[in-house]
Amino acid sequence: SPCLSSRIAYGTPVTIERLSTVDRGEEIMRALGFREFRVRHHDELVRLEIAPSELDRALAREVADELARRFRALGFRYVTLDLHGYRTGAMNEVLKIREP
Structure with missing residues (x-):
């Protein structure tokens, strides 16, 4: 699995707690049968990216x-x-x- 720190929003400190939360979130996604996804940590918001072929099921x-x-x-x-x-x-x- 690619580095979990890449799942945490820029400007947000990367902590063991946040990394663990992302890891547990990705375990949830796998347990629910999703195959291609990312769990993106934005402080109190989680942004789930799911492969287009799996979006209907997520909805x-x-x-x-x-x-x-x-x-x-x-x-x-x-x-x-x-x-x-x-x-x-x-x-x-x-x-x-953000680029000018």
């Missing part, structure tokens, strides 16, 4: 409710699904937005 009411329940149990206040889907380098997109 099914019972799956969405289970994702919300499990990620809130990890301490996230907001559980979000990135409608762009999974893509490598997504955390770098903020750097492009």
Whole structure:
């Protein structure tokens, strides 16, 4: 698995607790049968990136409710699904937005 610190938003300190939360979040995703995804930690918000081929399943009411329940149990206040889907380098997109 690629470095978990790449799942934490820029400007947010990388801590053992945050890395552990991301790791547990990725375990949840695997347990629910998702194969291609990233769990992005944005402080009290988690942004789930899921492969486009798996988005429909993530949006099914019972799956969405289970994702919300499990990620809130990890301490996230907001559980979000990135409608762009999974893509490598997504955390770098903020750097492009900030360029003059």
